Amino acid sequence: MNKINFYKALHIRLVENKFLELFSEGKLNGTVHTSVGQEFSALAFAGQIEKTDFIFSNHRCHGHYIAFTEDIKGLIAELMGKKTGTCGGIGSSQHLCKGNFFSNGIQGGIVPVSAGFALANKLKKNSNIGVVFIGDGTLGEGVLYETMNIISKWSIPLLIVCENNMYAQSTHQNITLAGDILKRADAFDIKTFKSDTWNIEKIFDNAKQSIEYVRTQQKPAFHLVDTYRLNAHSKGDDNRNKSEIEEFYKKDPLNEFSVKNPDIFNQYLNQINNAIEKIIKEAENEQELPLSDYKDEIQYENNLEWTKLDEINLRQVQLINEFFKEKMQLSDDLVFIGEDVLSPYGGAFKVSKDLSDLYPDRVFSTPISEAAITGIANGLALAGMKPFVEIMFGDFVTLAFDQIVNHASKFYHMYNKQISCPVVLRTPMGGGRGYGPTHSQSLEKFLIGIDNIKTIALNTLIDPKIIYNEIYNEKHPVIVIENKLDYGKKIHKNIVKNYKYEKSSHQYPVIKISPLKSQATATIVTYGGSANIVINILEKLFVETDYKFELFVLTKINPIDYKPIIDSVSKTKILFTVEEGSATSGIGSEIIAFVSENVDFKILCKRIASEPFPIPSVKSLENNVLPSEQNIFFEIIKSLNL
């Protein structure tokens, strides 16, 4: 056994002990989870893997970070909140990123992300592999098993290292864990390895073996490491039996080393402590990141041009399908993932028709695992691919919510803009097909206002290929709402007499449908599938109300390009919003709030939306609950006091 490993292990331990000290002195903001007692696991895997490989770690990641990057200075400055820290002080203890090292504090969620990263390596055929560290507590997360199923089925070169310290925070696993850990991996036909942090030589050998297995076989493996953390989960949350801790303390290899070789140990101790003190002194004088470097201002385009819309004699779904066929030929990085997407079925709404015949390596038909496939797409995106995930029904997007909110949305900022996650998530929303309460919803209100994510809603007024080409070039995550009833409609075929149809010069155009000559006297804003419904009643609305309506159809519903709406409302002072979701905290609420904040007069306004209860399947009731032509017309008449 090479002595250098004791030095490195001690280094990790002393840095973490220093963190606890700094915390108690009030010099660290937030929290610290230390891995004291588990250092040799970090060194065996993160220390022995190639630097071209990657590591995904969790909340207890300092050891892994130091073993892989040896960047003590960056880590200390990060936890002290300094600009020179690994992530500029933004991420701190649980959210680190440097080169091929990543960590996130969400249990389980990092597993599919690392599977996606590993899948990218496989697609690039570069023989790099990845290690994802989980703890025994993470064995309670369902997404882990979704991912184990997929990595085994797709032969993804990922090594899952499960550091089993027997406790999830303060709870012993005899309360939470059933059966045998390794059997779980076995069940997915994943090769298993087992080590512990007390037989150091063995863990180093086993680790190397499992790494080589994953690399050479291009298959996943599961490595269980029995270990014990000598400190609390975080700081004060320790109810474990003192005698139990005492026993492991004596058994700890570093403590044994200090007893057996006190001179060398003390020499190491002084050397490392001096180095750490020096780094802390330096870091203390460093600056914090100014907010202006961190925050991104939303840019609103104000010099708008309006151009005519083009009619296309093809159905929306054909055009989306064409986009993928054409783009996948041009771009090797485009990956299509979803349930039931293989030929000849081609997806529930036929968006991926023939795609897997043309590009069999980059079209992945997945198990029913929305969380895992979204996570895999996140990982692919972090690794430089351009994944498009299809969630079969918009209703199922809730299952992928952790991946959207805690991963895709966060990577760019929490890693201080070192990496971006250009993932695209497509999903059809909307009712009108009698699919009932859980297959008819319009849940986009839950998909707006998420940090750093654009939300796009297709419509049948503009070619979806134009929209998807823009989305393809996005650097950050995009969610695309499609509409089930719109798929079968042709583009810009719904034309109303005496109205002109124009699109703005925005990246994602706002469509304006306004009277040919007259000045409009009322404004309606909508998006997606509701656009056609409103268009159908424009003439009737004028004849019955005496008001000349101007309709805006948004293609981007987050962040919204408000300029055309505000310009219109400044003249009409009347604003209706129409959406298929329910009104509370919806897109309409957002539009009316923003417009009201930004004009200095009172507006007459009304949100027209679905009724606030589950959508019935029976046709007559479904029609009454959704914003149908009659419902919208009635609401407008009522609001205008006619």
Next chain:
Amino acid sequence: MKLLQEIKIPQESVNDKFVTVVSVLYNENDFVEKGDMLIELETSKAIFTIESEVSGYIKYYCQVNDEVEVNSTIIKIFDEIVIDSLEINQSIQNTEFEVNETIFSKRAEKYIKENNVNKSKFKNYDFVALDDVFNLLGINQSKISSDQIITEINFEKVDEKKVDVQEISKNKKREIEYLKAVQKENLNSNVNVFIDTSNLFVKINPFFKYLKNSLLPLIIFETSKLLMKYPEINSYFVNNQLAIYKKINIGFAIDMQNGLKTVKIEDTNTRTLQEIENKIMELSNKYIDNKLSVDDLSEITFTITDLASEGVYFFVPLINKDNAAILGVSANDEKLNRTILSLTFDHRVIEGKKATMFLNDLKKRIESYKLYTKTQIDTNIRCYKCLKSLKDDYNDVGFLKVVTKEGEEKYICQSCFNGF
């Protein structure tokens, strides 16, 4: 066809974003000479004209009464006649969008039917709402809803039996916008004059039984007559319009033990000095006895507040709701022999110049009592303008006999004659 000159609205005044077209001096396609006056425009401060810099055929891009934005094109002059230029211009804008069929709203349709309006007049319209019908027929609809100048309007109910509602001029609206930017809602102004009271009380005290050494009854009396000459001072500002009261009901403020109240002397202008004094006494007693009725306190069209008894030598009164002005009467300065009259007025309704004229007229009328001699003439002669009888006129000069526009012989008092 060559464009010789394009005329845009110059920025005449930094405050105006829009000007009003007062008159268009040529017909479409008329030949104009260099130096000809082409158009008259009105800003908030002045009317100005634009001259042609070239000779050629003229085409206007605006109409009389249009509100035109500064820097927009209003006239072009070409080297030859522009054939059907309006249609060319429209087709340029709308080549891509053709109107095939005009759509009428139900309201428009109903009005057209009931009033036998010729539908073919709307040939090039896309949509015809009721307002479009009114606009085409030149029916003067209250255009407030589309008024871009004043954006904030809270509509209030106006009783048209009691007031005549008149449009406020576009200039006045612009001025409101201009003043409002600085003073928000408070657009009041204040002017003051003093009355030379030397030898005045000696002359007027004999008229009164109770109110000796007070100017109040006299001021109420004379003001009521003057308000007939200045109807806009007997009015209020509502919904961006001017509501002029048909009656003159002067209110006077009392503040003794029962709180500040403004009480009404109904039809003030029809009453004699003595009647006014009696009314003041009656209302004051009712005030003290707490017996004022709602009617005594409502529908006051102009207010006078007299702080003479408080020993105040100058103050700025505040205008009451639904009034356009208030007159403050200060205490008589016995050393200088003068009393200050202070008029606070709503600048949205009344020009400073008008307010000054009103106050000076009032001053002259009051001071004229100093010339009073006891000769009393008992005739029915009345001034045909302010209806003041010769009996009520305490001026030494008497009335003039004049011939009215209608050719009738009438009498006129000297105050009205001054403004004749």
